[in-house]
Every structure is written in C-alpha cells, then in structure tokens.
Amino acid sequence: MPIDQRVIALYVPKLFTLLKGGYGVADFRRDALAGLTVSIVALPLSMALAIASGASPEKGLHTAIVAGLLISLLGGSRVQIGGPTAAFVPVVFNVIEKFGYGGLILCTLLAGFMLIAAGVLRIGTLLKYIPKPVITGFTAGIAVSIFSSQVKDLLGLHLDKVPGEFFARWETYFHSASTWTPAAAALSVATVAFIVLLRRWRPALPGFLISVGLGVVFVALVHPSIETIGSRFGEIPSALPAFAIPPIPFERTLELFPSSFTIAFLAGVESLLSAVVADGMIGGRHRSNCELVAQGVANAASALFGGLPATGALARTATNVRAGARTPVAGVMHALFLLVFMLALAPLMAWVPLATLAAILVVVAWNMAEIESFRHLMSGPVGDRVVLVLTFVLTVVFDLTVAIEVGIVLAAFLFMHRMSEVVAMESNVSLIEEDRADDPASDDQRAQLPPGVEAFQISGPLFFAVANRLDDVLNQFPKPPRQFILRMRLVPLIDASGVTALTQMIERCRRQGIGVILSGLREQPAAILAQMGVVEDGTTLRFATDFQHALRLAST
Structure with a gap:
C-alpha cells in the first residue's frame, strides 16, 4: 500500500524544504550571525542548567551541541533553537539523586523513544489541548524549584549535599545559614542587578556572558576563595563530545518510567510552545509532528553522548529570531559555535564562579515564572484558579509528574462540569426574537x-x-x-x-x-x-x- 505523500510531507525537516527552495550567501551570512549571537547566550546558560540539575557543566554544553544540532537538522520549525532548559531541572535533579547518572541516561533514552512515537502517531496536534492554568502552574512551580535549588551557591553556603525535597532543602539552608560566604552573596546580588540593568539600558548586549566574564575577573583579581567550576568539578574537557554510555540500570526501567514520561511531556510541550511563539514572530508555520520526531532523536542522541534532556528553548529561539535568523542553518551554526567555544575556552571556564551561574539561573527562573500570566489567570473563573494553584503547589512541594497528572485530570473534570451546565442551560432557553x-x-x-x-x-x-x-x-x-x-x-x-x-x-x-x-x-x-x-x-x-x-x- 503506497504511503500518502501528504503524510510524508508532515515529517520533512524544514531545513530540507527551505534549502530546496533556494539558499544564498546573504542568507548564510544572516544565519551565521544569528547562530553566533545565540551561542553566546547559550554558553553560560548550558553550564548553569547542568550544574543546577546535579550534573557537571560540560554535560550541558554537550547537550546543547549534540541535541541542538539534531533539532535544527531534523526539526519542523524554521528558527527553533534546542538544548537544555530550566523546565528539566527539578526532574533531572531528582532522577540523578535517586538513580544516579546512569538512571538519567535511561530516562532520557526512553523519553526520546516516547517523543518519536508521539510524532509518528501524530500526537503533536493533541498537545495544544493542555489548559493554560496547568502550563502556567507547573512553569511557575519549576521557577520556584530552580530558585530553591540555587540558594547554596547564591549565598556560598558550606554544604556537602542539598536535599531534593523542598521543605528538607529549606530546613538545611536554615541550619547552615551561619556558613554563608559574604563575598559570594555580594557577587550574586551584583550579578543579578547587572543583568537587570543591562537588559533595561542595553538589551542588545549579551548580559549572561558579560556577567560571567566579570565574575571571572572578580575571582581572579579580588576574591580567589569563591567556589568556581574548577574548584568543584575540575577543568572542563577541551575535547569533542564522546560516545560513552555509563552503566545503565535497566532493571529499574519500570521505576524510571514515570520520570521518562515527564521528560517526554515537558520536551514535547515546551518545544511546540516555543515553535508556536516563533511562528508568530516570523509569520511561519511549523510541523508539529516532525518537531516531535526531531526532539525524540535529539534526546536519544544526547543520552548516548552522556548528555541531558533537551527541548526547544523559547528564550534562545526568540534571540535567534531577533538576531535575523532565516532558516535552521542558524541553529546548526549555534551548535558549531558552541563546540568551538568549548574547545577553545575550556581552561578559562574553570574560573567561572558558581555564584555567578546561580545568579543567572535566578534571572531565568524569574522570567520563567510568568508573574503577569499567573496574576491574570487568578482573575479568571474559580475552577481555573484551583487548577492553577494546585498544579503550582504540587510542582513545588511534591513532584512534577504528579502535578501534571492531577492538573490535567482536574481540568478535564472541570470542563465536563461546565459543559453539563451549558447543556442544561441551553435546553431551557428559547431563541430571543x-x-x-x-x-x-x-x-x-x-x-x-x-x-x-x-x-x-x-x-x-x-x-x-x-x-x-x-x-x-x-x-x-x-x-x-x-x-x-x-x-x-x-x-x-x-x-x-x-x-x-x-x-x-x-x-x-x-x-x-x-x-x-x-x-x-x-x-x-x-x-x-x-x-x-x-x-x-x-x-x-x-x-x-x-x-x-x-x-x-x-x-x-
């Protein structure tokens, strides 16, 4: 039975379509400049997200290079930029804490297979049915979790290990408050203030990268005792990402399945939300199921290279568009530029203070919290408010998987209740003349x-x-x-x-x-x-x- 050409068209990467339509030197120049701009943003962010997730900083860079390259090569969006994102931080941290890094590799592999299956089954069109209060609730909850995970490095607390549970974590912080490092705390506050002011007065400048550079100068010349990437993790390897798989606990697959589903869910939702926003910025139209397949392949490949989960990154995608990107070539160049930076600047990265990276993640968490959207939804119907608050609280206090499941189920029951009320009302109302x-x-x-x-x-x-x-x-x-x-x-x-x-x-x-x-x-x-x-x-x-x-x- 021949395959319908319309079905095949759903999975043709945007890169192939756009290159087939004609691609010139001027287009490459614009894409290369956009890729360079995004790579400058992604360099410090990838390391910070890896550290916040409980992994070493080079894992974030490897993820951005491997997954970012494949998402641009195979994806269904013209300007999507892929890599590690803040949404994964709580779930990745918990998986590494409970199952080790091998457990995370298995989780990411399973999530990749789930995403490929979702794309093949054309489930991409169904993800748009997730209610806004659920998305805003778990996004705001993730933002709080990220901030909570960064207090140790923000204040320079002397702790051997930070608990994964929310209340236990803050109890540990409270008991260790006397061990704070004034210089680290001052650097964190100064970094946040610098990024905020730079965004207001010079938004075109790469605030994250500049703040990292200033942090390195501060540690090297003023206060070398502040904890850095090198003092905690050693030097970042200045080598190509290697195909190396740690021991994987296959016997615990069933235990890891819920976390794998959460990673796949987050990757699918965030990538398609990012693609929709990008469509609005460029007037394009993405291929949702093609994008899901690309995300699946990218996550499986990231796992096989020892990386983290990846998805479409909204902030980096928006930066890519504003920098003038025309095609997925910009995303490919972003990954290649990151590779060059890692190979050339690895010794210097060891001097990056952890307080600066923690401050960067605080800014990311604040942007991710969507305060205005949260406040706006709180003015909505009571049922939507309950879904929003409950999803938020469950994300922060318990588990992201539980929060998503409860939020969606509650929203579905709320919808059914509303529909039953509407049907009852319609049956008793005659058409007004x-x-x-x-x-x-x-x-x-x-x-x-x-x-x-x-x-x-x-x-x-x-x-x-x-x-x-x-x-x-x-x-x-x-x-x-x-x-x-x-x-x-x-x-x-x-x-x-x-x-x-x-x-x-x-x-x-x-x-x-x-x-x-x-x-x-x-x-x-x-x-x-x-x-x-x-x-x-x-x-x-x-x-x-x-x-x-x-x-x-x-x-x-």
Whole structure:
C-alpha cells in the first residue's frame, strides 16, 4: 500500500524544504550571525542548567551541541533553537539523586523513544489541548524549584549535599545559614542587578556572558576563595563530545518510567510552545509532528553522548529570531559555535564562579515564572484558579509528574462540569426574537459587510481545547481588514484559556491597525471578559449587542 505523500510531507525537516527552495550567501551570512549571537547566550546558560540539575557543566554544553544540532537538522520549525532548559531541572535533579547518572541516561533514552512515537502517531496536534492554568502552574512551580535549588551557591553556603525535597532543602539552608560566604552573596546580588540593568539600558548586549566574564575577573583579581567550576568539578574537557554510555540500570526501567514520561511531556510541550511563539514572530508555520520526531532523536542522541534532556528553548529561539535568523542553518551554526567555544575556552571556564551561574539561573527562573500570566489567570473563573494553584503547589512541594497528572485530570473534570451546565442551560432557553436577525441562516452575512470589514462567527464554547484556533482566524483573509467583527452570540461559555487566546488576537489586531468588534456577547462570556480585564476602549475593541449593531459600528 503506497504511503500518502501528504503524510510524508508532515515529517520533512524544514531545513530540507527551505534549502530546496533556494539558499544564498546573504542568507548564510544572516544565519551565521544569528547562530553566533545565540551561542553566546547559550554558553553560560548550558553550564548553569547542568550544574543546577546535579550534573557537571560540560554535560550541558554537550547537550546543547549534540541535541541542538539534531533539532535544527531534523526539526519542523524554521528558527527553533534546542538544548537544555530550566523546565528539566527539578526532574533531572531528582532522577540523578535517586538513580544516579546512569538512571538519567535511561530516562532520557526512553523519553526520546516516547517523543518519536508521539510524532509518528501524530500526537503533536493533541498537545495544544493542555489548559493554560496547568502550563502556567507547573512553569511557575519549576521557577520556584530552580530558585530553591540555587540558594547554596547564591549565598556560598558550606554544604556537602542539598536535599531534593523542598521543605528538607529549606530546613538545611536554615541550619547552615551561619556558613554563608559574604563575598559570594555580594557577587550574586551584583550579578543579578547587572543583568537587570543591562537588559533595561542595553538589551542588545549579551548580559549572561558579560556577567560571567566579570565574575571571572572578580575571582581572579579580588576574591580567589569563591567556589568556581574548577574548584568543584575540575577543568572542563577541551575535547569533542564522546560516545560513552555509563552503566545503565535497566532493571529499574519500570521505576524510571514515570520520570521518562515527564521528560517526554515537558520536551514535547515546551518545544511546540516555543515553535508556536516563533511562528508568530516570523509569520511561519511549523510541523508539529516532525518537531516531535526531531526532539525524540535529539534526546536519544544526547543520552548516548552522556548528555541531558533537551527541548526547544523559547528564550534562545526568540534571540535567534531577533538576531535575523532565516532558516535552521542558524541553529546548526549555534551548535558549531558552541563546540568551538568549548574547545577553545575550556581552561578559562574553570574560573567561572558558581555564584555567578546561580545568579543567572535566578534571572531565568524569574522570567520563567510568568508573574503577569499567573496574576491574570487568578482573575479568571474559580475552577481555573484551583487548577492553577494546585498544579503550582504540587510542582513545588511534591513532584512534577504528579502535578501534571492531577492538573490535567482536574481540568478535564472541570470542563465536563461546565459543559453539563451549558447543556442544561441551553435546553431551557428559547431563541430571543431580537437575536433572530443575528441568525446566520437569515441572510447572507458577507453581502451586508461594508468595504474593509470582515466577520467571523464562533459557534460553541471557547475553551482551552479550541482557543488556539483563534490564531488562524485572521490568516483566512487575503488582506487585513479595517474592522473585524467577531460574532459570539453562539458562544455560551469561555474559560481563562479562551480569554487569553482572544486577548492575544485583539493585541495582534491592534498591532496591525485593525479594529475589533465583539458582537452578541452572552452573559457568561461577558462576565468573564469583564472579570479578566477585557473591556472596550472605543477604538481597538468595541462591543455590539447584535450583528446589525456591529455593522453600524464598523461603518463609523
């Protein structure tokens, strides 16, 4: 039976497609410069993430080189940058603590196979159904866990081992507070302040790399007693990543399976979220299942080279886009530049103070926490707030796997409860006479539209499973309209994810100079929109009682 060409097209790497369409010297110049820029960001970050995960710093560099190269070569996104990310830190730390580094290798291998299977089975399209409160909850929880893991190096505490459990960790910190090193604490505070100020006044400069350089100078000239990479781990090997597998506890596969699933889940979700954001920045469209297969291959290869789990890195991908990347060649160059830096600068890296790397991770954790998104979701419906807070607390206090499972299950039950309420309400409400003129069957909608006005009607609940479809609404029109009417009389319910997607669409319209008119809002959507701060401003966003009212507003 011949394979459908449309199916094959789903797995063709973007690199192949773009190179086939033509690639010149100017394109390579832009990609090479973008790759160099991203590698400068990734160099200190990869080492810091490895150390925070309980591994040696070269493991982070090997991951960024091997996995980053394969993700760009095989992936379904034009500008995705892959490597170790902060999302993996808590789960990797716990796996290494319980099962050793061999256990992590097995976990990463299993996660790679899971990702490949998910891509082949086309599960990439299903990951968008994860509710926003669950994603924000575990992301914020991971940020707190990362900060918690860095207190030892931030303050220069003299500890032999930091416990993996949250409360035990802070109890240990409390009892060891008297052992702090003032110079290390001062360097940490100065590093955070420097990065924040540099981002405000000179955002184009590589703040992470500059802060590492200043930290090296401080240790070498002012305070050589501060703990460094060299004093804890020895010198970083200045050699190519070697194919070497440590002893793997295959007999503990069943015990490691939940952690493997968590790694695969995080890699899949974070890579596809990063790809979606990149699409919005460049106006492209990624191949989700191709991206999952690439992530799987990259994680399996990273494990075979002794590396860490990897996924698409949102901050590095955004840096890549802003630096002018055109194709996945930029990601390939990023990996090659990292390899050159590791080979050339390995002796110097031994002088990098751990306090500086800990400070960098504090900044990463703060950015990852999504404080504004968390606060915005806390203004949503009670059920969404419960899912958000519970996922956050479980991530911090217990385990990321438990948090994700409970969050998704609770969100599913909440959705079913809401749908049952909507069905009951609909069965007792007759069609209001004034709304009959707004019925799509009454006449041809498009015939009534003035020049420069477009309309779109949503039918059914606007919740987390369908919210992402709003991203494609504006793409259906050949040219951006002057006014856009979104007909919502047939939307009985909206949740926090729907409000977030609607807000993003309104913001996109605002940037393009398109006025948005929401027509026929019903009681529940109107109340939730008002509750979450989506209100009329008279220009970008206006409300209409029905479609005829919306047409009159669009004509003014």
